[in-house]
Amino acid sequence: MRIALLTGGGDCPGLNAVIRAVVRKGEGVHGHRFVGFRHGWRGAMQGELIDLTFDNTRGLLQRGGTILGTSRTNPLKSDDGLEQVRRTMERENVDALIAIGGEDTLGVAHQLAGLGVKVVGVPKTIDNDLSATDFTFGFMTAVQTATDAIDRLHTTAESHDRVIVCEVMGRHAGWIAAYSGLAGGADVILVPEVPFDIDEVCERLRNRHRRGSAFSIVVVAEGAVPKEGTLTLQTGETDEFGHVRLGGVSSLVQREIEARTGFEARVTVLGHVLRGGTPSAYDRVLATRFGIEAVDAVHDGDTDVMVAQEGSRIVRVPLAEGVGQLKTVDPGLLDIAAVFG
Numbered sequence: 001m002r003i004a005l006l007t008g009g010g011d012c013p014g015l016n017a018v019i020r021a022v023v024r025k026g027e028g029v030h031g032h033r034f035v036g037f038r039h040g041w042r043g044a045m046q047g048e049l050i051d052l053t054f055d056n057t058r059g060l061l062q063r064g065g066t067i068l069g070t071s072r073t074n075p076l077k078s079d080d081g082l083e084q085v086r087r088t089m090e091r092e093n094v095d096a097l098i099a100i101g102g103e104d105t106l107g108v109a110h111q112l113a114g115l116g117v118k119v120v121g122v123p124k125t126i127d128n129d130l131s132a133t134d135f136t137f138g139f140m141t142a143v144q145t146a147t148d149a150i151d152r153l154h155t156t157a158e159s160h161d162r163v164i165v166c167e168v169m170g171r172h173a174g175w176i177a178a179y180s181g182l183a184g185g186a187d188v189i190l191v192p193e194v195p196f197d198i199d200e201v202c203e204r205l206r207n208r209h210r211r212g213s214a215f216s217i218v219v220v221a222e223g224a225v226p227k228e229g230t231l232t233l234q235t236g237e238t239d240e241f242g243h244v245r246l247g248g249v250s251s252l253v254q255r256e257i258e259a260r261t262g263f264e265a266r267v268t269v270l271g272h273v274l275r276g277g278t279p280s281a282y283d284r285v286l287a288t289r290f291g292i293e294a295v296d297a298v299h300d301g302d303t304d305v306m307v308a309q310e311g312s313r314i315v316r317v318p319l320a321e322g323v324g325q326l327k328t329v330d331p332g333l334l335d336i337a338a339v340f341g
Helices: 015-030 041-046 081-091 103-113 139-160 175-184 198-210 249-261 281-300 331-339
Strands: 002-007 033-037 049-052 096-101 119-123 163-168 188-190 216-221 265-269 305-310 313-318
Touching: 002 015, 002 041, 015 033, 015 096, 015 281, 033 041, 041 081, 081 103, 096 103, 096 281, 103 119, 119 281, 139 163, 139 175, 139 216, 139 281, 163 175, 163 249, 175 188, 175 216, 175 331, 188 198, 198 216, 198 249, 216 249, 249 265, 281 305, 281 313
Parallel strands: 002 033, 002 096, 096 119, 119 305, 163 216, 163 265, 188 216
Antiparallel strands: 033 049, 305 313
16 A cells, blocks of 8 residues: 655654654555655645655654644635545555644544545644543653753742743643643642632732742643633634634733732743654654554554554544544642642
């Protein structure tokens, strides 16, 4: 078979490890041939592709980003976007597609499978918000990067008796904020799942100061929102999937903390730093296992499925389950965090 790969949505550590694993097992064991669509769905629509071989996928295990490039192009925004992809695959004699991405990328893949295209999905998002899998690769690397940053912020916050507000990624789910906040010893963690009351945040900081702690760390997910009627957030532009380009909640929280408590406060926005760099050992292994299972699924003739982590096993689940609903933070994690605030 001739099998195509694409990487869609935001880049994250581990994408190249998936590509390497797919090609290594698919070519070396199953005897398949591989191409990669450049720049996600845009390349699939426009027929921009490159050959992927054992030789040109060497050395990718530890390499961040994606050698295929990516984009947030949405074929569903075009009247014949899915048909363009199907025609490209037919013209290029591509028998099946392995789509590596998050909810949006895999949602398009599921629609494409409905047209009879053989599709297998690989879940990728640093937000860890895809259903039907315990973890997505890229998440643990992002958590480690955020935790390292929070560790560093502790020392400067303590030296200056400051409150430091650290903003991390997390549009609709606060997994990175919850995990890195717990690991980094944050005093307040704000996530999208639980609208925050700025008065309660300030009171917790005052209590810390009354107990003799003259500095504090507040970790905020970019999608955190205040309780209705307490504060107003600005809205931004949207991408092709309708997602607002977030950012700015941490600056609002910082200003309100200073105004309401009198404590000196500063902001650090980690942003795309969390997407970049070398994948952690955990993510290298998970991405490799996902890649192996994905190419095995194609070889077995499975379609409209997604590979997933279930406990210690890698399994296949219907793509519809993976993109059916958002996986939000376990409230128990936030209860644990509250103990140390």
